[in-house]
Amino acid sequence: MERPRTPPSEPWFRELYERHFDFVWRTLRHLGVREADLADACQEVFLTVHRLYPRFDARAKVTTWIFQICFNKARERRRSAHARREVLGDAALDQARAPSDPFSQLERQDKLALFEAGLEAMDLEQRAAFILFEIEGMNGPEVAEALAVPLGTAYSRLRLARQAFQSSVQRAHARTPVFRPHKRGAR
Numbered sequence: 580m581e582r583p584r585t586p587p588s589e590p591w592f593r594e595l596y597e598r599h600f601d602f603v604w605r606t607l608r609h610l611g612v613r614e615a616d617l618a619d620a621c622q623e624v625f626l627t628v629h630r631l632y633p634r635f636d637a638r639a640k641v642t643t644w645i646f647q648i649c650f651n652k653a654r655e656r657r658r659s660a661h662a663r664r665e666v667l668g669d670a671a672l673d674q675a676r677a678p679s680d681p682f683s684q685l686e687r688q689d690k691l692a693l694f695e696a697g698l699e700a701m702d703l704e705q706r707a708a709f710i711l712f713e714i715e716g717m718n719g720p721e722v723a724e725a726l727a728v729p730l731g732t733a734y735s736r737l738r739l740a741r742q743a744f745q746s747s748v749q750r751a752h753a754r755t756p757v758f759r760p761h762k763r764g765a766r
Contacts, residue, residue: 592629599645600625602715606646609698609710610653620656624648642715643725650707650726657703693751700747705740712737 603624604617612620627648635644698706704726711722723733 592632595628595632595641596625599642602642603645603649606649606710606715607653609714610649610703610706611698612653612656616656620652624652627652639724640721643717643721646707646711646725647727650703654703693748696751697744697747700743701740705736705743708733708736709740709744 600621603621607617607620607624608614624645628645631648635641698709701709707726708722711717711725712719717725719730719734719737722737723730726733726736728736
């Protein structure tokens with residue numbers, strides 16, 4: 580993963596940048612930002628963080644505040660991609676340290692493609708709730724805070740996201756042919 584240009588030199592910002600860079604990168608990627616655009620999107624998030632930090636309410640968690648910024652940047656990129664007629668989400672998820680065994684690599688690629696198809700089946704709001712809860716491990720109230728929605732809405736989005744994910748996986752399995760080895764001597 581290629582890090583964007585060096586962040587501003589203020590010690591507080593450098594520490595925040597180092598602590599949350601992986602979270603921002605991962606979040607933007609899961610929210611559908613194309614691989615080719617991740618470095619730029621990441622930089623935009625941190626420029627916004629730097630600009631808005633003086634107004635940050637210290638009672639909130641930094642990660643929920645940063646997630647809101649990531650969510651808005653991902654939404655902006657999806658809108659501008661639509662205007663440019665780009666298709667988001669056709670790049671595979673990062674493949675850090677893929678196994679050397681070809682069969683393991685194929686299996687991993689299949690699982691990543693299935694996972695990404697499941698994410699693509701969700702609208703952005705559902706996808707955000709799913710990512711925060713299932714991937715980032717936040718609880719319901721934290722998800723609601725990060726999305727700036729009532730708790731019931733957060734749980735509703737999560738439920739719909741899980742249904743969309745499960746339906747997508749079931750459709751993919753239904754389309755996958757079953758391999759049946761040919762038995763010798765059988766006709």
